[in-house]
Amino acid sequence: MFYMTAALKTKPTTGDRLLAIAVYAIIIAFALACLIPFWLVFLNSFAEESVLQTEGYKLWIDSFHLDAYRFVLAGKQVAKSYGVTVFVTVVGTASALLLTSTYAYVLSHRRVKYRNVLSFLTYFTMIFGAGLVGFYMLMVSWLHLKDSIWAMILPYLLNPFYAFILVAFFRNLPYEIYESATVDGVGDFRIFFRIVWPISTPALATVGLFYALQFWNDWWLSLLFIDDRDLHSLQMMIRQLMSSVSAASYVGGGTAYVSQPPTEGVKLATVCLTIGPIVLLYPYVQRHFVQGLTIGAVKG
Amino acid sequence: MHGLIKELRTNRSLYALGLPGMIFLFVFAYLPLFGHLLAFKDYKLRDGIWGSKWVGFTNFKFFFGGEDWKLVTFNTIYLNLLFLVFGLGFALLVALLLNEIRRAAIKTVSQSFIFLPYFISWLVVSFMTYAMFHTDGVLNRALEAVKADPVNLYQTPGIWPLLLTLIYVWKFSGYYSIIFLAAITGISSEIYESATIDGASRYRQILHITIPQLRSVVIVLALLGIGRIFYGDFGMIYGIIGDNGMLYPTTDVIDTYSYRALRQLGDFSMSSAIVLYQSFLGLCAILLFNWLARKVDRDATLY
Numbered sequence: 001m002f003y004m005t006a007a008l009k010t011k012p013t014t015g016d017r018l019l020a021i022a023v024y025a026i027i028i029a030f031a032l033a034c035l036i037p038f039w040l041v042f043l044n045s046f047a048e049e050s051v052l053q054t055e056g057y058k059l060w061i062d063s064f065h066l067d068a069y070r071f072v073l074a075g076k077q078v079a080k081s082y083g084v085t086v087f088v089t090v091v092g093t094a095s096a097l098l099l100t101s102t103y104a105y106v107l108s109h110r111r112v113k114y115r116n117v118l119s120f121l122t123y124f125t126m127i128f129g130a131g132l133v134g135f136y137m138l139m140v141s142w143l144h145l146k147d148s149i150w151a152m153i154l155p156y157l158l159n160p161f162y163a164f165i166l167v168a169f170f171r172n173l174p175y176e177i178y179e180s181a182t183v184d185g186v187g188d189f190r191i192f193f194r195i196v197w198p199i200s201t202p203a204l205a206t207v208g209l210f211y212a213l214q215f216w217n218d219w220w221l222s223l224l225f226i227d228d229r230d231l232h233s234l235q236m237m238i239r240q241l242m243s244s245v246s247a248a249s250y251v252g253g254g255t256a257y258v259s260q261p262p263t264e265g266v267k268l269a270t271v272c273l274t275i276g277p278i279v280l281l282y283p284y285v286q287r288h289f290v291q292g293l294t295i296g297a298v299k300g
Numbered sequence: 301m302h303g304l305i306k307e308l309r310t311n312r313s314l315y316a317l318g319l320p321g322m323i324f325l326f327v328f329a330y331l332p333l334f335g336h337l338l339a340f341k342d343y344k345l346r347d348g349i350w351g352s353k354w355v356g357f358t359n360f361k362f363f364f365g366g367e368d369w370k371l372v373t374f375n376t377i378y379l380n381l382l383f384l385v386f387g388l389g390f391a392l393l394v395a396l397l398l399n400e401i402r403r404a405a406i407k408t409v410s411q412s413f414i415f416l417p418y419f420i421s422w423l424v425v426s427f428m429t430y431a432m433f434h435t436d437g438v439l440n441r442a443l444e445a446v447k448a449d450p451v452n453l454y455q456t457p458g459i460w461p462l463l464l465t466l467i468y469v470w471k472f473s474g475y476y477s478i479i480f481l482a483a484i485t486g487i488s489s490e491i492y493e494s495a496t497i498d499g500a501s502r503y504r505q506i507l508h509i510t511i512p513q514l515r516s517v518v519i520v521l522a523l524l525g526i527g528r529i530f531y532g533d534f535g536m537i538y539g540i541i542g543d544n545g546m547l548y549p550t551t552d553v554i555d556t557y558s559y560r561a562l563r564q565l566g567d568f569s570m571s572s573a574i575v576l577y578q579s580f581l582g583l584c585a586i587l588l589f590n591w592l593a594r595k596v597d598r599d600a601t602l603y
Contacts, residue, residue, distance in 0.1 A: 016502050023400045030394065031410035034417055034470060037428040040438065056441045057431060103321025106314055113307045118318070125329035127586045131575030132558055133568055134335020137349065138328070158324045188313040217421035220535055224563070235423050242427060243542075271427055278419050286415060293475070294482040 038279075045069070045268035052264040068265025069273075075251035078273065080230055081237040084149065085216060085274075088233060092153040092215040097208050099157045101200070104166035105192055110175065119167075122160045139225055151225035152233065156214060162207045165292075169203040170196065206292030209285060216278065234274040241267045336579070338572035359573035368557065369577075376532045376553040382461060383468045384525040388518065390469045391476030396506055398477065399484050415474030422539035429467060429540055457550040460541075464551065467540070476521065483517040484510060519596055527589035530581040534559065554578045 044057045046064040072078050107115050107122070135155070145151040173196065181191045197204070219235035226232065229250075232240065240250055248261035278285070308315055334349065339359055341352040363369055394414060401407040417425070432438045433453045440450040453459055487510065495505050532553025541551045554574060561571035 013501060019501075019503050020400065023397045024406070027394070027397050027401060027410050028406070030473070031413040034474070035413045037432070038416065040431065041428065056436060057438055099320050099324060102317045103324075106318030106321070109314055111311055112314055112318075113311075118322070122325060125325060128583050129579050130329065130332030130335055131572070131579055132555075132562055133338055133572040133575055134332030135328075136562060137335055137568075138332045141348075142331070143327075155328055158321055158328075163321075188311075188317060192317060213419060217419075219421060219423055219539075223538075235421050238423050238427060242423075242430070267427065271424055275420050275424055279416075282412070282416070282419070285419070286412060289415075290478055293478045294485075 038275075041268055041271055045265060045272045047265065049262035049265050052262075052268075068262045068269040071262055072251055072266055072269045072273065077229070077232070077237060077250060077252050078270065081232050081234045082273075084152075084231055085234040087149065088152045088218075089212055089215040092156060093208055093212040095153065096157045096159075096211045096215075097204060100159065100163050100207065100211075101166055101197070101204060102192065103158060104163045105170055105196060107163065108167045108170035109178075122163060126160050136224065146225055147228045147231060148225075149231055152218065152221045152231075153215070155221060156211070156218070159211070159214075162210060166200075166203060166207060169200060173199065202291065206288050209288050210292070213278075213285075234270070238267070238270055238274060241270055335572060336576045338569050339576040341569055343568040343572070355569075359569050360577070363570065363573050363577070369574075371549065372552050372554045372557045373530075373581075375551065376555075377529055379461060379464060379532065379537075379551075379553065380525065380529045382465045384522060384529075386465050387468050387472050388476060388521055388525075391473045392480055392511075392514070392518065394473050395477040395480035395484060396510060398481060399510070400502065400506075411474070411478075415478065417471045418475045422533075422535040425467060425471060425536075426539040426542075429463075433463070454544060455546050457547050460547055460550045464536070464540070468536070479521070480514060480517060483514055487513045519593075523589050523593050523596075526592070527586045528582075529585050530554065530578055532556065 040057045040059070043059075043061060044052060045068055046066065047058070047061045048063065048065050049067065051058075051061070106112055107119055109115065112118075139145045139151060139155070143154075145154070177195055178191060181195060186194075217235065219233065219239060222231075222233055222236045223239075226236065237250075241247055247263045247266045251261075251266060338349065338352070340354060340356060341349075342355045342358070343349070343352045347353075398407060398411060401410070430437070434440075435450065435452055435454070439453075443450055453463065491509055491513075492505060495509060500508070532555040534553075534555040537551055537553055538556050538559065541547050541556070555578075558571045558574040558578070561567050561574060565571075
């Protein structure tokens with residue numbers, strides 16, 4: 001043992017040292033490259049509109065202004081869009097977790113004779129999709145969800161891939177839990193909600209975060225089904241601001257401003273307000289994602 | 301039949317628990333399959349899906365009669381291959397490098413920065429891309445500062461496979477490198493210890509221990525990508541390129557093409573033919589994927 005630690009502490013060679021320098025240089029450069037777009041968007045959202053228009057984005061600005069934020073927050077649209085995105089994310093994630101976990105539990109349960117049939121039927125949806133047209137017709141003609149907030153929630157409630165992650169997790173739970181509970185006459189619903197659910201918190205938290213991120217960032221469903229401005233999510237708001245001719249009229253409530261509306265600043269401010277919650281929760285979110293991915297990688 | 305009823309009765313509470321999920325799959329995954337029928341019909345809104353006339357393979361003849369199908373099929377495969385090779389390759393490099401960093405603070409902070417782009421939507425990415433590369437963007441102002449000629453990338457189709465690959469690498473390196481790092485952590489430290497005793501440098505250890513040990517993870521991720529090779533990332537392509545027709549020759553993929561056929565031309569039957577063509581190719585790719593997975597590496601079989 002002594003021999004080993006001694007061997008491990010031998011002096012690094014020149015080659016090793018050069019390699020180490022290269023390693024640090026590349027990683028730090030790439031990490032900065034990942035960060036810089038965020039930095040530019042965040043910093044320049046405080047820049048003066050005239051400076052943005054004439055000089056573009058800068059790595060550092062000399063004077064900080066809140067005009068763009070004041071303008072966006074004075075309007076009605078941002079409150080509506082925040083409301084839509086928060087509602088879709090909260091209700092969507094909660095329902096998706098409930099639906100996915102109950103379904104995955106049934107797929108994983110040894111007593112369910114047809115669990116393999118169900119698994120195959122679930123797997124099949126991953127390998128042969130219905131595609132855009134059938135989905136569009138289902139949503140618009142059959143379910144009549146055009147311009148309904150549920151159009152942004154319902155289609156994502158059960159992702160087969162996440163269901164299979166949970167199936168793998170539930171299968172690894174000790175079977176004795178069920179046996180002793182069943183002997184005690186506890187029903188399946190109570191076993192699931194009182195015993196399985198609490199001990200599965202780590203897996204559920206990870207899957208929940210995957211869902212939450214999907215709901216927060218989605219704009220595909222809004223693009224297809226939402227025309228009503230009152231139901232525009234934050235993502236749609238960014239899209240409108242990027243393409244819309246008049247930011248002022250879209251944001252709304254611009255009457256407080258007599259001068260030119262801060263067109264460029266408004267986009268930056270809206271982007272910051274949209275990714276703000278993700279960045280604020282990032283340390284917590286990142287930890288759970290890393291744990292989830294690590295479990296997946298070790299199993300896969 | 302008798303067995304089915306008996307099973308449903310004995311485990312009725314379990315099936316009840318799974319019922320919402322089953323209903324969901326039936327409605328959202330199986331019912332829309334009827335949409336594929338439209339590929340063989342001349343769909344008229346007032347006649348509905350069942351009332352519209354059967355036209356056999358007319359829609360397919362029209363689709364395959366033009367040149368577009370070759371272009372969008374090629375773009376889909378080509379872009380996905382670029383993403384797969386460079387996305388995984390660079391993420392592997394990042395993971396190997398991160399693993400060599402001994403200073404915990406630098407490692408944690410860089411890893412956080414590298415993972416950050418994974419968490420934002422394609423629309424925000426699109427906004428950032430535009431800010432970087434449009435005619436008045438960061439890139440052109442930098443070129444101006446060094447007295448170089450400005451470039452108009454949004455009218456230069458040839459550059460976009462490269463740009464999209466860069467964006468993909470930027471967004472997903474963190475995600476994939478975490479998977480690789482997890483696999484690296486799983487490698488037994490004894491292998492490295494004995495290599496050190498034998499006098500192997502860190503460089504040789506990475507080359508001859510770490511990389512070979514990551515083989516099955518790389519294969520799994522690569523095969524997963526191959527299984528999805530006919531599905532373009534709609535959010536990415538449509539988010540970044542949008543309706544900029546100038547760039548279609550190098551960026552239009554099956555998904556954006558069928559979307560436009562449906563939403564902008566309102567041609568349900570045509571779009572449906574394209575979608576069925578894609579679903580069919582996708583199914584072939586998955587079957588190939590499973591066959592390859594079993595052939596290449598037993599540990600790598602996913603399903």
